[in-house]
Amino acid sequence: MAKYQFFELTQDGKKLVRYLCTDLINFTQEKDRLLAQGFEVMGDMIYAGNEEEAIAHFNSGMVYPLEEYNKSNIVGGLFYCVKSLAESASGLLHRRSDN
Secondary structure (H helix, E strand, O other), X not given: OEEEEEEEEEEOOEEEEEEEEOOOOOHHHHHHHHHHOOOEEEEEEEXXXXXXXXXXXXHOOOHHHHHHHHHHOHHHHHHHXXXXXXXXXXXXXXXXXXX
C-alpha cells in the first residue's frame, strides 16, 4: 500500500487539487514546488493500493478517516457515533423547546 498526499489551491473561484505519492523519488521537491505555488496540504496522508483508490478516498471527504478509525477501534467508533447522535437529538430538543 502506498501513501498519497493531497494539495488544494483556490484560484479564480475554482479549487485545484493535486496529489503526490510519497514513494516518488522526488516527493519532497514536488511537494515544495506545490507549496511554493500556493497549494495547501489537505488532510492526512491517504493509504491506498493505487491512485484511483486514493482519489476515491479523498473525494469521500471525512468518511475515509472515520472508516479507518472505526476499523482500528470499533469501541471508540461506536462511542463517538452514539455521542454524536445524542448531541444531535439534544440540539433538536432545545430547538423545539425554544418555539
